[in-house]
Amino acid sequence: MPSSPIEPPHKRRITSNAVGIGLATGAYALSFGAISVASGLSVLQSQTLSLLMFTGASQFALVGVLGAGGGAVAAILTAWLLGARNGLYALSMAPVLDVHGLRRLGAAQLTIDESTAMALAHPEPIRAARHAFWSTGLSVFVLWNIGTFMGSFGASLIDNPASLGLDAAIPAGFLALLWPRLVDRTMWAVAAAGATVALVLTPILRPGLPVLAAGLVALVASWLVGRRE
């Protein structure tokens, strides 16, 4: 059965939404670039993250842990754990996109919160879902990288980032990423437990490890939730 076509006005509306989402995340990339440089990465290293890693929470976590002196291994593991959800997004996008070969490699890189959410928000016809995924993914990719460069280059011109409060911008950025996920009591409980575990372990473990230990809270919580259901 051939897939039904997508009406031009419908397509235009999706495209303009995609550009809007790209602009919003581009603004957020400004802060990533600035925070990355303030954490000790070069402009080129920050840009490499936005090109190759291209998933905001993991990027923020990587530079945050490195900047706090957590070391490479803890930074990598935290970024990986935060990026694991993209695997689930890919799983839900696979039947929608039906991509193979090089296109599959490209689709994988563009599989993030925004592109997946846009595709799921436009399920019918399937061409609309595909257009939503690709237009949002590409728009965010381009503007995320432009924003990163502007932010990192701008911050590289500043002598003392702490005087501008960039160290306070880091936890605020994580908080803004966390905020929309606090949708029910389970999430609030997990967040509270995660923060508590990390703070209690901070004086005991070397930097970076308390955050990873907080990841265990998620394992315990999902086991508890599973038993309750």
Next chain:
Amino acid sequence: MIWFAVLAGSLGTYVAKLVGYLLPGETLARPQIRRITGLLPVALLSALVAVQTFAVGQTLVIDARLAGVIAAVVALLLRAPFLVVVLVAAFTAAVLRALGLAS
């Protein structure tokens, strides 16, 4: 060391994205896996908020960052966009330091 973290970190997050396209649907769709991947970002992000607000190395301190984060909460309650939230936090901390009210 930073380059190692950048490249190895990027490789792993890409593999996570790609795996979802390569594996058969039911493998990762088990409820336990879904729950863990939903809860992990919450636990890790809140731990990062806490540590980045209070830690200096292995010491816990209260300084201008906390005021910045509280200002960020207010901005979030007012439904401010991401960049505004971050700027409000930075601005609050910078002003308190400039006035000598916080370290």
